[in-house]
Amino acid sequence: MTLVGAHAVVTGGGTGVGAEIAARLSGAGAQVTILGRSEGPLKEQGLPYQICDVTDPKAVSMAMDKARADHGPITIAVANAGAALSKPFAKMTAADLSAMTDVNLLGVFNIWQAVLPDMQTAGAGRLIAIASTAGLKGYPYVAGYCAAKHGVVGLTRALSLELAQTPITVNAVCPGFVETPMLDRSIRTIVDKTGMSEDEAARSLTKSNPQRRFIQTDEVAGAVLWLCSDAARSVNGHALSLSGGEI
Numbered sequence: 469m470t471l472v473g474a475h476a477v478v479t480g481g482g483t484g485v486g487a488e489i490a491a492r493l494s495g496a497g498a499q500v501t502i503l504g505r506s507e508g509p510l511k512e513q514g515l516p517y518q519i520c521d522v523t524d525p526k527a528v529s530m531a532m533d534k535a536r537a538d539h540g541p542i543t544i545a546v547a548n549a550g551a552a553l554s555k556p557f558a559k560m561t562a563a564d565l566s567a568m569t570d571v572n573l574l575g576v577f578n579i580w581q582a583v584l585p586d587m588q589t590a591g592a593g594r595l596i597a598i599a600s601t602a603g604l605k606g607y608p609y610v611a612g613y614c615a616a617k618h619g620v621v622g623l624t625r626a627l628s629l630e631l632a633q634t635p636i637t638v639n640a641v642c643p644g645f646v647e648t649p650m651l652d653r654s655i656r657t658i659v660d661k662t663g664m665s666e667d668e669a670a671r672s673l674t675k676s677n678p679q680r681r682f683i684q685t686d687e688v689a690g691a692v693l694w695l696c697s698d699a700a701r702s703v704n705g706h707a708l709s710l711s712g713g714e715i
Contacts, residue, residue, distance in 0.1 A: 469697050472497035475542050476696070477535060479522050479579055480549030482509030484648035485598060488685035489546055490515055492693050498544065501535040522549045522575030525582075532582040541586040544696055547576040548598040552613045552650065554657055560612060568612035573619040580627070584636075593636040594696045597624055598688065601644045601711050617642075621707045628705030637704040641691050644711035645673050647682040679712030 476493045480486035481502025490513060494500045503520045504510045510517035516538060518531035536542060550572045553564055576597045587593025602610060603617030621640050628638035645651055651673075658669035674680050687710055694700055695708075709715050 469693065469699075470497045471544070471696060474498040474544050474696070475501070475535075475539050476544035476546065477501045477503060477532070477542055477579070477583065478546045478548055479503045479520075479575065480598075481515070481517070482506060482513060484650065485643075485646055485685050485688050486546075486548040487513055488689040489548060489598075489692050492686075492689040493544065493546075493696065496693060496696075498696075499539045501539060501542075503531060503549070522547070522578055523570045525578045528578040528582050532579075536586065541590055542583040543587055543590055543592055544594045544596070545579055545583045546596045546598065546692055547579045549575050550598065550600075550650075552610060552654065554609050554654065555612075556609055557611045565612045565615065568616045569619065572613065572616035573623070576620050576623060580638075587636045588634070591635055595624075595627070595636065595638040596692055596695055597640045598692075599624070599640040599642045599707065601642050601709060601715055603640065603642050604707060604709060604715050624707065625705045632704060635701070637695070637701065639695050639700075639703060639705070640707045641688060641695070642707050642709045642711070643683045643688050644677050644709075644714055645682050646688060647684055651682065677712040677714050681712065683710050683712075 476498045478486050478490045481490045482504040490500050490502045500515050502515050502517045505521050520527050520531035580595050597620050599620040600617045602614045603621040606614050624638050624640040655669045
């Protein structure tokens with residue numbers, strides 16, 4: 469599989485899933501630009517980068533202009549940046565909900581809107597969102613996160629139909645719990661709130677996966693790489709569940 473000639477941008481590319489995706493796309497020959505809010509993790513990846521908050525449309529536009537000037541038109545955009553807040557619904561505030569929709573949904577919208585003209589001009593492109601099984605079902609204590617990820621899946625399906633008669637595809641990847649630093653923080657939160665051990669907290673999360681394990685970053689990256697390939701040219705508007713059969 470080769471992506472030589474493609475220019476890919478990956479948000480949240482400094483750590484975890486985003487870093488793995490960027491490495492896989494680069495390994496397949498794509499020119500990759502990673503985005504994130506903190507320079508340190510971005511520099512560690514050894515790839516071109518832009519410091520950018522995906523919730524700020526002006527910052528996104530400027531970052532895409534710089535990436536485009538350095539490496540050419542953008543033909544792959546992987547909207548991976550995200551965050552999760554755990555709180556009972558009764559204790560949530562409107563600000564909590566906005567925080568979840570801003571980074572998890574608005575961030576996808578901002579990136580896709582900024583790069584779509586490049587793809588329309590090129591007559592080719594891949595718009596990919598890293599959503600979650602939380603975009604396909606509900607989980608307790610993360611209502612805002614679920615709402616935002618459901619929004620990402622809806623955005624994916626709607627835009628895919630708008631672009632269906634073009635060579636641009638729009639898809640979402642929906643992993644279950646992925647073994648990343650964000651998952652580590654979730655486990656620590658469970659430990660702090662319940663008194664469980666870390667092993668018990670981890671098992672409480674893996675029990676929803678019929679394979680009884682966490683998804684690995686290379687599995688998500690592999691799915692993205694396939695969606696970017698010519699073999700996936702008819703896959704459009706799809707929400708690909710990576711969950712061991714959970715959903």
